[in-house]
Amino acid sequence: MKPAPIAYVRPDTVERAVGLLSESGGEAKVLAGGQSLVPMLNLRIAAFERLVDVTGLPGLRSASDEGSEVRLGACVTHERIQTGDVPDPSNGLMPSTASRIAYQAVRNRGTIGGSLALADPAADWLATMAALGAAIEWVGPDGPGSCPAEAFVEAAYTTRLGLYDVLTGIRIPRLHPDARWGTYKLCRKTGEFAHAMAIAIRQPGGCRAFLGATEGAPIRLPAVEDMLAGLRGWDASDAARLGEAMAADVAAAGRSLSDVHAWQSRTCLARAVAMSFGAAPPRLGRAA
Amino acid sequence: MSSPRTIRFTLNGEPVSATIMPHETLVDVLQHRFDLRGARESCGQGLCGCCTVHVDGKPVSGCLFLAVFADGARVDTVEGLARGDALDPVQEAFIEAGAFQCGFCTPGFVMMVKQLLKEHPEPTDEEVRHYLTGNLCRCSAYPEILDAVKLASARQAEAARRA
Ligand SMILES: Cc1cc2nc3c(=O)[nH]c(=O)nc-3n(C[C@H](O)[C@H](O)[C@H](O)COP(=O)(O)OP(=O)(O)OC[C@H]3O[C@@H](n4cnc5c(N)ncnc54)[C@H](O)[C@@H]3O)c2cc1C
Ligand code: FES
Ligand code: FES
Numbered sequence: 038m039k040p041a042p043i044a045y046v047r048p049d050t051v052e053r054a055v056g057l058l059s060e061s062g063g064e065a066k067v068l069a070g071g072q073s074l075v076p077m078l079n080l081r082i083a084a085f086e087r088l089v090d091v092t093g094l095p096g097l098r099s100a101s102d103e104g105s106e107v108r109l110g111a112c113v114t115h116e117r118i119q120t121g122d123v124p125d126p127s128n129g130l131m132p133s134t135a136s137r138i139a140y141q142a143v144r145n146r147g148t149i150g151g152s153l154a155l156a157d158p159a160a161d162w163l164a165t166m167a168a169l170g171a172a173i174e175w176v177g178p179d180g181p182g183s184c185p186a187e188a189f190v191e192a193a194y195t196t197r198l199g200l201y202d203v204l205t206g207i208r209i210p211r212l213h214p215d216a217r218w219g220t221y222k223l224c225r226k227t228g229e230f231a232h233a234m235a236i237a238i239r240q241p242g243g244c245r246a247f248l249g250a251t252e253g254a255p256i257r258l259p260a261v262e263d264m265l266a267g268l269r270g271w272d273a274s275d276a277a278r279l280g281e282a283m284a285a286d287v288a289a290a291g292r293s294l295s296d297v298h299a300w301q302s303r304t305c306l307a308r309a310v311a312m313s314f315g316a317a318p319p320r321l322g323r324a325a
Numbered sequence: 326m327s328s329p330r331t332i333r334f335t336l337n338g339e340p341v342s343a344t345i346m347p348h349e350t351l352v353d354v355l356q357h358r359f360d361l362r363g364a365r366e367s368c369g370q371g372l373c374g375c376c377t378v379h380v381d382g383k384p385v386s387g388c389l390f391l392a393v394f395a396d397g398a399r400v401d402t403v404e405g406l407a408r409g410d411a412l413d414p415v416q417e418a419f420i421e422a423g424a425f426q427c428g429f430c431t432p433g434f435v436m437m438v439k440q441l442l443k444e445h446p447e448p449t450d451e452e453v454r455h456y457l458t459g460n461l462c463r464c465s466a467y468p469e470i471l472d473a474v475k476l477a478s479a480r481q482a483e484a485a486r487r488a
Contacts, residue, residue, distance in 0.1 A: 140459020
């Protein structure tokens with residue numbers, strides 16, 4: 038488990054970081070918390086000539102509350118979100134999600150920007166940021182860019198980010214104070230990547246429902262959102278209708294899930310919706 | 326080109342420096358430059374917690390922490406816990422509860438428990454389990470580890486009452 042020799046630079050401006058990445062012709066890689074990249078380097082399944090450490094770039098570790106939205110720098114760690122060290126626009130959804138990512142030592146280092154940039158389809162932030170209607174911002178050789186989190190992932194491990202772009206921050210609109218959310222991550226061992234996950238947000242002016250841990254981008258569920266808008270409470274007998282709406286949404290999105298995966302996703306969705314109506318969240322010290 | 330660089334940091338309270346290569350991880354540097362063998366690498370993937378050390382007061386997996394990141398930081402390892410011959414209360418509790426067999430995982434657990442008790446001085450079973458899920462004990466001493474955490478927490482509360 039020894040990484041191969043590699044060069045390392047820690048630029049102090051975003052422009053310099055982008056410059057270093059472009060000069061390398063693709064041989065340099067951005068390094069943030071290292072919690073996904075270093076395991077790959079340890080296994081030698083990724084090889085680059087140079088690491089460009091972005092954790093020293095101005096603003097990447099800061100967070101600001103801008104009233105109707107919160108902006109998090111790309112290098113804000115999962116732990117800072119978990120503990121409330123940064124403002125929470127999500128009525129508790131983000132701290133709850135953060136506390137279920139990996140393990141404490143990994144959360145202490147891993148960053149939200151790194152998680153989004155890598156775009157492991159099972160990553161918790163991909164679906165959560167899409168559900169919250171966040172926008173992702175970056176800077177590249179052509180200047181700054183941004184897009185809705187919902188449109189950020191193109192396929193597994195493939196995003197709108199170009200080879201030389203640095204993800205700089207995430208803008209997350211504030212949930213309505215009356216918004217109720219539920220999220221459910223299916224994994225056998227606490228802290229593992231999800232086998233399936235679902236997020237449901239009910240709020241005045243528009244419900245949101247997403248499946249995560251698919252084989253590609255998170256899947257938005259418009260028919261489920263419509264159903265949520267009409268629900269006044271959750272009853273187990275609603276599960277069949279919810280499952281049908283989910284299946285229709287997955288098909289309409291041109292996606293398909295294996296039978297097992299569809300079953301898991303349906304279960305996560307029903308539990309997320311039940312949670313948005315007050316069902317107890319799964320206990321933290323147990324695998325879901 | 327990969328070239329050596331010199332990092333300076335505080336190791337168990339002492340200022341130190343080391344010349345390292347950018348691909349070296351903190352656990353390797355501690356083992357091979359400083360002869361500190363407590364944190365050890367097992368999985369190299371962030372899955373087991375055997376390599377846990379504290380950086381600036383927070384536990385990290387030494388196998389996923391490039392040593393260059395330690396430049397300017399405060400690093401604390403299990404070797405720095407004892408005061409002379411007096412073991413740390415968490416170490417004492419692990420011995421009294423018999424919370425290990427081979428001991429391979431113990432330094433990682435002890436470092437993680439230090440942080441757990443800082444954040445949750447009287448943790449519930451659920452909090453202990455959640456906090457320690459990233460630490461694996463291949464000998465499966467988990468029930469005794471839970472006992473050790475409870476014991477350390479009770480001692481800590483007792484000491485606080487007397488102070
Ligand atoms: C044991 C273990 C369990 C885990 N479990 C989960 C889990 O359950 N759920 C989950 O969501 N995640 C999980 N993770 C992943 C973890 O969340 C990582 O922190 C995250 O995926 C990557 O963040 P990082 O800051 O460590 O990025 P790094 O490892 O530094 O980088 C990851 C990738 O993103 C790129 N990158 C990083 N930052 C930027 C940026 N600002 N701009 C452009 N590119 C960038 C890098 O080039 C690299 O390709 C787990 C990790 C481990 C080790
Ligand atoms: S060796 Fe670092 S977590 Fe297993
Ligand atoms: S005591 Fe042997 S691995 Fe834990």
